[in-house]
Amino acid sequence: MSRVLITGAASGLGAALAEAFEVRGDEVLRTDLDGADLRLDITSEEDWVAALAHVEETWGGLDVLVNNAGVAGGGRLDVAELDEWRWIFDINLFGAVRGTRAFVPLFKRQRAGRIVNVASLAGLVHPAGMASYNAVKAAVVALTETTGHELASYGVTAHAVCPSYFRTNLMSSIRGADTALAGVMSRLVDESPVGADEIAAAVLAGLDRGEELILPDAAGRAAYGLKQTDRAAYDAVMRDQAQKLEQA
Template identity: 40%
Template sequence: MTTARQVALITGASSGIGKAAAAALAEAGYEVVGTSRASAGVTPVPGVTFVDLDVTSDDSVAAAVQEVIHRFGKIDVLVNNAGIGSSGAAEESSLDQDRRVFDINVFGVMRMTKAVLPHMRARKSGRIVNVSSIVGLIPQPYMATYSASKHAIEGYTESLDHELREHGVRAVLVEPAWTNTDFEANNLQADKPMDTYAKQRAIFTDYMAGAMKEGHPASVVADAVVAAAQDSKPKLRYAAGSRVRQVSMLRRYVPASAFDSQIRKLNHLPS
């Protein structure tokens, strides 16, 4: 079956930002396919069809993409939203844990992108929307691995976009700040905690809980995803809220020493 509507495939759509973005895309008129590792247990979202997908599995990715193309005839927009957080000092996480974060947040994006690109290039049309983070723009102490994964997505997407433009496909970024969802509750905690970092880790945990509670609602990020998906002349970066725009400007124009001091102050680190 081929639908006349634009088809959007969004990963990690069962909760949080992904769920809000899937609903917003459906409201905007897209035929939306959301994914979850166990779609049978997902609370239904009006206008969204769910399929099973594990972004860490090559076979699962290939099967999900082919299922969507078979059922709907095309994929116009891919939203790479699935992700996992991690917290703790860099020294406190094992390499196995670091690999787990990168396998979902970075290689998951790459798997999905590689799976849809032959289809999009053949149609000479497509949009890849990668959900990054404010910590893809700035350092975040006690979230080094997660921050590194989002920095990787920033570089990957910008480079990818230059490669794809001549083929009618664009790759763009959505950059949320702290968002009021349950994302933090599902973070991977350091699997090798050390007394050396315990005091500062506790301070960070309190700081992050407050930042998430006071963060933007998921709808702010969802609106940015819709804009990134449907803009006829897309930008590379879509800031999800004023805080990201402010931070981006500060990083660009404030002297490095002053910016460094501000990061330490915000994170309650000794000067």
């Protein structure tokens, strides 16, 4: 049985992950801004200190930290504003940084633990119109890999989760000046054949296999595979999408 803390666990993928862990008998602390076991604003260092204290007092340690909470964003380079970049980086990257920094000393003392960062396929595959989202999720992937290298000698592993579009409520958080891009993203989410429960199941299966990079859906694996094996074809697809976005 594992002791698991999940951020953004009141809904969407966070809730699906919490349920998946609980079904297999793990203890889960669901955290979120509201509607969870514990209030945790991932942009607040004080909230992270409180979450660490709660875990230590309640469980005496932690086995799995899941940095899941995040927001949607993006926009073409000449449309998205700098404030949008700052907003998405403070939540999607620095939220994970704060959580990791809060719990690393505990994991080092335990000489065990897993840090799971929910990134996105956008951290590996970079469609036009999504520079800020692509960049922040690529940073989360890089953070995760670095964490894994740095903590390996302590018996701590790090795992980046990179799903493509799946049905969730993430788009309710999107904001920004590029409304055309928001419309495209919303349609891709709404029309996806994959739901949060399926992604959660694939994530746990990937963790069980010890995968450091988890691509939980077939569409994501295909897109990343194309980039790795046929860069010219990948670039052609991305640039065709870019032209279509300009015409939207």
